Amino acid sequence: MDLRQVRYFIAVAEERSFTAAARRLNLSQPPLSQHIQALEAELGTQLLYRTSRKVELTQAGEAMLLRGRAILQQVKSAEDEVRSIGAGLIGTLDLGATGSILRGRLAELLAAYREVAPLVRMTVHEQAPALQIAALLNRTTNISLIRGVPGERDLTSKLAWREEVVLAVPRGHHLAKRKRVALAELASEDHVILDPDSSDFARYVQRCCVDAGFLPKVSQQVVDAQSIPSLIAAGFGVALVPQSIARFTTADIAFRPIRPSPPAADVFLVFREDETSMVVHNFIKLALRYLGQRKKLG
Template sequence: MELRHLRYFIAIAEELSFTAAAARLGVSQPPLSTQIQDLEHELKTQLFVRNKRRVELTAAGVAFRRYALAILAQVDEAAEQAHAIGLGQIGTLDLATTGSVLLGPLAELIARFSTRVPEVMVRIQEMPPLEQEAALHARRIDISFLRGPIGVSDLATELAWPEKVGVVMPLSHALARSSEVALADLRNERFVFLRLKDSRFARYLRDCCVEAGFAPNISQQVVEAYSLLSLVAAGLGIALVPEAVKELSRPGVIYKALAEPAPVADVKMLYRPDHSAVVHRFLSEAREFFNDKRGQ
């Protein structure tokens, strides 16, 4: 038994005419009759009563019609689901990032994507940067949003959005009233820093200090950039932070942009080259979203 047998049967059951059913199906009547005969032979029962004046369903035909309709409905639903999955419209998407990245436009992107593609469940996981790279390789996540530099060559990488680096210091600091602060001006300061063992971005900031002529005197290290503000407010040092952190208010501290040339905190999207249709759909939406942002 094949699906065409069911479709031919349903057409005749609804039209109660082999001639009308053949016209509806776009086939000639003799092959249609042959297919129904084959179906009845396989089922070992008669589905239609035929004579020169009319076609009627037998009791077996009435019962078979109910099941045939249900089977064809399930086939159509399965086809629609498969098509939607192939277009990336159904599924689960696991994103990994850090709290400071979520201070930028990522949350807005996720909200827009969820509105446009509501059948995809987006799950956000916060984890340290190096753990995100490991999770990508292990296929525990689909896309990672990280600040550069990126140290893996087998993952696809593209810019999500550009961001600058600034310095957070107490309001009472001597440089707080300066119109411009250069990285080299901070050579004698005590720093609170992102944890170097967890973040290539933290190591990049340290290397930028070295290039500016000094090794930073680091008193404390934390995982998240926004935690640095509390340490600065407590007087434990100053901090180099992504620009997005300035959106967080904290009494007693001030954010100052660094003079050029200055470190950058650009956010990159990382993903496996052999990604799924859902990931492909999200990346397309992300590129459109970030292009719109850059055009504003």
Template sequence: MEFRHLRCFAALAEELHFGRAAQRLAMSQPPLSVAIQQLEASVGARLFERDSKGVRLTAAGQAFRASALALLEGADQACVRAREVQAGEVGRLRLGFVGSALQRGLAAWLQAFQARHPRVQVVVVELNSQDQIDALLREELDLALLHTDRLPPALACQPLYAEPFLACLPQGHPEARRRRVPLAALADQPFILFSRKGSPDYHARIVDICRQHGFTPRLQHEGRHWLSVVSLVAQGLGVSIVPAAFERAGIQGAVFRPLAETPEPSAVFAAWRRDGDPGLRTQFLAARPASSV
């Protein structure tokens, strides 16, 4: 039994006339007759009576009709849903993000996407860059917003934005009085950095920035999230170099100053599995407001 047999049955059951049913199906009458015969052979019951009075459903045909129509409707719905999923209109998007994305308009981006695609469920989780990479590889995320483009071969990415690094200092720190802070002025300060385990690439970049200006930072504490780093600075436990987005976090006790130098900026990338379905990912990236991350 094939779906074409069911469609032939449905048309004939409604028209009760081979000529009209064949016309409706855009086929000639002989192939329609063959299809009905094949269907009856497959079912093992006569579905139509044919005589000089015309065509009518048998009792078996009446019983078969409801189930046949339900199967056709289910198949049509399955096709519609498959097309909608491919087009990014329905489904579930599992999105990972680094904390700085919240300060760069991620909420507005999510709202813009949900307004366009209300039937898509978006599940968001804050993770550091390395945890997002691992989650993508385990197929636990569909899209990741992270701080590195150094990715395994199975992953691809595109840049989203870049922003400068700032000196992050405790309120009352002598260097906080400057309009711009020379990196060398932080050489003897206890540093609070993003965890090496959480984002080895990002940790190494900040260490490299310091080394390029004559010193290796004296690591005092590590945080797994940038807000933890800024909070530790605000409590007077050290200084740090952080992405400019965290100036908007509003953490009392932390002061942000531009660096006197201009190191390579902090960048955020969108990453995904190369073999992943592009539908929802493409729609989400396209929904990004101009003022967002």
């Protein structure tokens, strides 16, 4: 049995006429008759009563019409699904990220992606960078956003964006009166820092300070970046934070650019080299395009 024969039969059955069905199928009438005959021969059953004046369905024909429609519908649905999967519009996407990145630019990136592929089931796994690498390797996640490129050979990294480092100080602090601050000026300040063991950003900041000739005096070390603004406002000192978190806090804290600016903190999209999912490829493609545009606009 052939899908074409099914389509042809349905047309004849619906039109109750070979001639009309042939017209609908953009076909001449003789091959249509032949196909129906072939179908009947294969099924060993008459499907249509034909007189030279009208065409009627037999019981077998009625069944064939119903089943044929169901088959065509299923075929169409299968085509749609396969096409969607192939285009990366259906599937799952597991992302790894640290909280600070998630609350930063990643959120808007995810929103942009969701508009393009609303049927993709996205899950963000918020965890430390080292765990993210492991998750990528054991295929728990597809993509990670990490500051810095991991050394693993099976992973590919692409620059997502560069993040400026800014100084967060309490409103009353003497540096809050300045328009910009040099890094070396922070040598004498108390610093609130993230735990360098679990945060790439913390390590990056530390290296910047070392490059500027001092080791920051740590007044407080926290695990969760969200705690930093509260501590700054409470007068524990100053902190070097990614620019993106400046959006979220305002009242008691001032943000000041560092000039001359240290090398920007680079955030990378990391994924397996052998990644096959079109969802993942689509996401990466969209992300690079989207972030490229944004960079120019900003």
